Amino acid sequence: MAWDVFSIIGTIAFxxxxxxxxxxxxxxxxxxxxxxxxxxxxxxxxxxxxxxxPVSALWEQExxxxxxxxxxxxxxxxxxNLLKHxxxxxxxxxxxxxxxxxIQGALFAVRxxxxxxxAIVAAVLTGSGGGIxxxxxxxxxxxxxxxxxxxxWAAIAGVIVGLGLFKQDIWLYVIFVSMTAxxxxxxxxxxxxxxxxxxxxxxxx
Amino acid sequence: MAWDVFSIIGTIAFxxxxxxxxxxxxxxxxxxxxxxxxxxxxxxxxxxxxxxxPVSALWEQExxxxxxxxxxxxxxxxxxNLLKHxxxxxxxxxxxxxxxxxIQGALFAVRxxxxxxxAIVAAVLTGSGGGIxxxxxxxxxxxxxxxxxxxxWAAIAGVIVGLGLFKQDIWLYVIFVSMTAxxxxxxxxxxxxxxxxxxxxxxxx
Amino acid sequence: MAWDVFSIIGTIAFxxxxxxxxxxxxxxxxxxxxxxxxxxxxxxxxxxxxxxxPVSALWEQExxxxxxxxxxxxxxxxxxNLLKHxxxxxxxxxxxxxxxxxIQGALFAVRxxxxxxxAIVAAVLTGSGGGIxxxxxxxxxxxxxxxxxxxxWAAIAGVIVGLGLFKQDIWLYVIFVSMTAxxxxxxxxxxxxxxxxxxxxxxxx
Numbered sequence: 001m002a003w004d005v006f007s008i009i010g011t012i013a014f015x016x017x018x019x020x021x022x023x024x025x026x027x028x029x030x031x032x033x034x035x036x037x038x039x040x041x042x043x044x045x046x047x048x049x050x051x052x053x054p055v056s057a058l059w060e061q062e063x064x065x066x067x068x069x070x071x072x073x074x075x076x077x078x079x080x081n082l083l084k085h086x087x088x089x090x091x092x093x094x095x096x097x098x099x100x101x102x103i104q105g106a107l108f109a110v111r112x113x114x115x116x117x118x119a120i121v122a123a124v125l126t127g128s129g130g131g132i133x134x135x136x137x138x139x140x141x142x143x144x145x146x147x148x149x150x151x152x153w154a155a156i157a158g159v160i161v162g163l164g165l166f167k168q169d170i171w172l173y174v175i176f177v178s179m180t181a182x183x184x185x186x187x188x189x190x191x192x193x194x195x196x197x198x199x200x201x202x203x204x205x
Numbered sequence: 206m207a208w209d210v211f212s213i214i215g216t217i218a219f220x221x222x223x224x225x226x227x228x229x230x231x232x233x234x235x236x237x238x239x240x241x242x243x244x245x246x247x248x249x250x251x252x253x254x255x256x257x258x259p260v261s262a263l264w265e266q267e268x269x270x271x272x273x274x275x276x277x278x279x280x281x282x283x284x285x286n287l288l289k290h291x292x293x294x295x296x297x298x299x300x301x302x303x304x305x306x307x308i309q310g311a312l313f314a315v316r317x318x319x320x321x322x323x324a325i326v327a328a329v330l331t332g333s334g335g336g337i338x339x340x341x342x343x344x345x346x347x348x349x350x351x352x353x354x355x356x357x358w359a360a361i362a363g364v365i366v367g368l369g370l371f372k373q374d375i376w377l378y379v380i381f382v383s384m385t386a387x388x389x390x391x392x393x394x395x396x397x398x399x400x401x402x403x404x405x406x407x408x409x410x
Numbered sequence: 411m412a413w414d415v416f417s418i419i420g421t422i423a424f425x426x427x428x429x430x431x432x433x434x435x436x437x438x439x440x441x442x443x444x445x446x447x448x449x450x451x452x453x454x455x456x457x458x459x460x461x462x463x464p465v466s467a468l469w470e471q472e473x474x475x476x477x478x479x480x481x482x483x484x485x486x487x488x489x490x491n492l493l494k495h496x497x498x499x500x501x502x503x504x505x506x507x508x509x510x511x512x513i514q515g516a517l518f519a520v521r522x523x524x525x526x527x528x529a530i531v532a533a534v535l536t537g538s539g540g541g542i543x544x545x546x547x548x549x550x551x552x553x554x555x556x557x558x559x560x561x562x563w564a565a566i567a568g569v570i571v572g573l574g575l576f577k578q579d580i581w582l583y584v585i586f587v588s589m590t591a592x593x594x595x596x597x598x599x600x601x602x603x604x605x606x607x608x609x610x611x612x613x614x615x
Contacts, residue, residue, distance in 0.1 A: 230556075267527060
């Protein structure tokens with residue numbers, strides 16, 4: 001039940017972020033809906049393909065699909081009003097979505113008895129895959145590959161869930177709350193992962 | 206039978222558009238073939254994965270594959286001669302492909318008893334997915350997200366076919382002709398979908 | 411046995427090339443790992459989806475996955491030392507990976523009794539698909555579509571293996587050695603495929 005609420009918050013946050021990016025790129029109404037839907041459902045769709053979840057799982061989310069469509073419609077009609085709140089609350093809602101989706105993605109891999117590498121990939125894809133596809137469709141370099149610490153929290157959740165030590169709901173909630181808090185801290189404190197630049201190298205260009 | 210003819214016209218138009226984009230980007234002969242093939246078959250391939258059509262469906266199109274290869278070869282050998290006609294007829298042929306592929310894509314979803322959201326996604330992907338992948342591989346922002354009204358006609362066809370009210374061939378032909386005409390009108394009259402720009406917003410950049 | 415060695419060399423070369431591209435784009439540590447893994451395994455993953463190899467095949471490569479992670483870690487820690495050798499040996503190792511992966515990719519299609527078109531697509535995707543996804547995620551135009559002759563050798567290997575005339579191991583080795591040599595020659599002699607530019611055409615922009 002609580003997970004349903006987290007998933008709904010995440011779906012709304014992801015759909016809104018897709019719609020905003022589309023409007024920033026001056027895409028038309030269709031582009032706004034497409035980027036919103038792709039951001040909310042694209043990561044899960046790629047995960048399903050890679051770890052072998054039946055496609056039916058994607059199409060049983062009719063309610064989520066409608067929630068996403070309504071969210072995108074509201075953003076398109078009142079972008080300025082919503083952006084004001086988005087600046088304050090957007091990252092918090094997005095962090096909830098990242099955590100909830102990553103944990104659920106890893107659980108899919110665990111239930112299919114796949115190795116831990118699959119749980120990590122499933123967590124990262126479900127949590128941040130939609131945002132990566134969104135950025136590609138917007139002609140941008142994927143944000144999660146160069147911003148504050150983001151997808152790493154999904155990867156760590158994938159490791160913990162993938163190890164299979166924490167199957168009780170209570171532990172999953174602990175992981176969820178910790179991960180959300182760490183992501184919010186990453187954003188507020190502007191944490192960065194180490195980076196080594198080879199900007200002027202051109203061996204492969 | 207008529208659908209076969211429409212599909213052939215669409216395959217040729219899509220393959221040619223991929224080959225032209227590749228030459229515009231100064232890709233080599235291999236790039237021209239790859240973009241041609243991807244534009245013609247990429248949308249259907251992604252659709253098959255998302256709605257669970259067996260992969261065999263992709264590989265039974267041997268004849269279509271050969272038609273695409275021949276079309277690409279002709280474009281590569283005589284680009285200037287062909288471009289002259291393409292300017293006049295390209296959009297018309299492309300509209301036939303968009304309509305035929307969108308209707309057939311939606312029918313796949315209906316036959317698999319998937320909900321209407323799947324029919325819409327299948328119609329959009331089959332009709333415009335190849336063009337989106339073509340643009341990504343060419344390093345461009347996808348054309349269908351910002352040009353005249355295009356993929357929306359595929360989405361509308363997806364709704365109508367997905368509702369399952371019009372299963373007789375005669376109705377499918379009516380949808381096909383209407384959709385092709387509306388797409389041609391969109392192009393000739395330069396119809397545009399509403400657009401709200403957040404160009405100077407940078408909350409997510 | 412020998413094929414295992416070739417695959418390991420290819421996996422290392424592909425993972426390193428992904429990590430280097432990520433550092434050239436100033437992606438953070440997570441981006442370096444993600445691009446390394448995607449370059450090494452992305453082509454095979456897409457191939458599996460398109461030709462219907464069960465997903466389990468992807469997740470049975472645990473050893474390869476660990477080899478890739480170790481390679482990426484070493485590149486990230488000692489980029490300058492490694493780049494020196496990479497300039498000399500990188501293309502040779504990459505050619506081994508291209509050949510080994512293309513042949514194995516085509517064999518997957520042959521074992522599934524798919525037509526020759528599937529063998530070609532499988533060979534090209536397995537050999538060069540990872541590099542294409544790497545370039546897209548780095549915000550670049552795919553290198554294989556415009557550099558010296560590269561993916562064409564994979565396509566030719568796909569044709570030969572797909573014809574099914576050369577099933578004995580000895581012939582596969584001959585194809586492997588020829589293909590690797592031709593790729594190395596393509597690079598050293600700067601061979602180019604024919605190219606026709608429509609740079610100033612803008613019918614589709």
